[in-house]
Amino acid sequence: MSFAGRNAAVRQRTLKNAINCTGIALHAGTKVTMTLRPGEPDSGIVFRRTDIAGGAAIIPATWDHVVDTRMCTMLGNSHGVTVCTVEHVMAALAGCRIDNAVIEVDGPEVPIMDGSAAPFVFLVECAGVVEQDAPRLYIRVLKPVSIVDDGHAVSLTPTVGKGLSASFEIDFDSPLVARQSISIGLTEGVFKDALARARTFGFLTDVERMRAAGLARGGSLDNAVVIGGDRILNEEGLRFADEFVRHKILDVVGDLYLAGGPIIGHFDGVCSGHSANNRLLRALFDDGEAWTTERLRIAKKDEGLAAGVWSGDLAAGAATA
């Protein structure tokens, strides 16, 4: 590959500086410190447990390292070392277009922060972002793949666009959440403006059941929207009228970034979660004809896009049904 060719392609990006934060582990309820560090070109996103010695501490953030999806997305390596609740920081890195980074944590959980991805976007912005001398590899969906279960469905379909777009529909048996749908093109800035602040949510009855099982010990109204009967228990209310479905898309963005690169395609989800998202990636990569990797040219200014920005084919927008 010539140097000129490299220059013309959209490049990989990493953090300019290391940065850290401290928060609560949602399930253990303990304090956890996380440090985001720059990563080498082509190294991807990698977790490192600083409380574990040697190579066993390294857990690549890829779909084939997902070992549990019941409460959150949990990654693990062949040494049995795991890290869970990775989806919100992965979503922030996807939304900020960070290709390479080392995420250090001093325990088995990423801090939950406020239950959204906004604190992680803020960290990335504080650390700064630099371009690297390597082309960004996109994963283009070439043919539809889907996972359909009782009441849940997810699919990835090809798009003529240059990025990811996503539609999601939830339908809960609750007057407050009920049916919400959203369709969004993840163009530059859309993640931060429309999705990053949407918090995870739960029903009070589920929270009580999880607590009884020794889970969600760190859960509070500071890191989740909690619905009790026909009201939101959080004093400040909702950040978006359709915050629930926006959070579901945030989770999708994080889970799909475990593809190992940005996906060019359209995601459609109905009442699905982390498990279906991971099974969808496994189905995609199981079929060699369903995807290909591709480099993108830097968009010209007269195309209405800033340099290096990709665009989805749907206008950013949300509809609540």
Ligand SMILES: [Zn+2]
């Ligand atoms: Zn989530």
